Amino acid sequence: MRLPSWITQHLAALRAVLVLTVLLGILYPLAVTGIVQLPGLRDNANGSLVKTGETTVGSSIVGQAFTDADGNPLKQYFQSRPSAAGAGYDMDSTSASNLGPESIEDTLGDPALDPNSADGDGSSQALLSQVCSRSKAVGELEGVDGSRPYCTADGLGAVLRVFYSDGLSGTVTRAVSVNQRCPATPFIGTYEGVTVECAKFGEDYSGGVLVPVRGDAPADPAVPADAVTASGSGLDPNISVAYADLQVNRIAQARGITTDQVRALVAKNTTGRALGFMGEPAVNVLELNLDLDSTYPFHG
Structure with missing residues (x-):
């Protein structure tokens, strides 16, 4: 028995929906999820989380504030650039001003x-x-x-x-x-x-x-300019070398160490230009502050 054409058309459409749902809604996401868990891709895919022991303290690709409960800068830490994302570095409100x-x-x-x-x-x-x-x-x-x-x-x-x-x-x-x-x-x-x-x-x-x-x-x-302007996303984890250098004397005094010791850690946590010519060298604030704490602990 030959089915009416409108029924065969609807059945064909239903089959297409089912096939595409399996391919694009199940198999493709599973394949991508599996690929990004390969070594070299896993950290970025999982948010580039940074841990101290078993405690997650942040992400190397998302900035955060280093302030006290009243919003005042903690003098023993390098400060991030300003953020216009929510109340500051709010990943649910990433934006510029x-x-x-x-x-x-x-x-x-x-x-x-x-x-x-x-x-x-x-x-x-x-x-x-x-x-x-x-x-x-x-x-x-x-x-x-x-x-x-x-x-x-x-x-x-x-x-x-x-x-x-x-x-x-x-x-x-x-x-x-x-x-x-x-x-x-x-x-x-x-x-x-x-x-x-x-x-x-x-x-x-x-x-x-x-x-x-x-x-x-x-x-x-x-x-420097990046000390007074927010990034486009409001989540920039880096500061310029110039802004890091401006903070060296304060950090050295707060931690009771020499400026040369602080500058050595700044250099260690500085990344160069992408491919050698794109962008500017940058300093990752979270990684630098963690390096400070592990190398020269602050005793208040």
């Missing part, structure tokens, strides 16, 4: 709200102020000049809203340091003969022209 070079004006929070509450006070920092505040903090931690171009001495973006008599031109009638909330003292006293004001919550400064002010910071800051 998505802020670009034009992000220079902060959003001031409502002083009537608690900035530490669950909802916050509505404030947010522009990328420029994030970079400035991080550079200031790293400079203080490492005992170097943390100043950068276009940053105020208090670690904010040095940005004015300048109002002109004819809109976008003419004489300056008003200048506001938009990232410095009152009663802060503006980073410069006057701009083209007009006294610079601090910023007040609720005032509309959109009619002014945004003017970043370079200041007198050195063109080549002491604090």
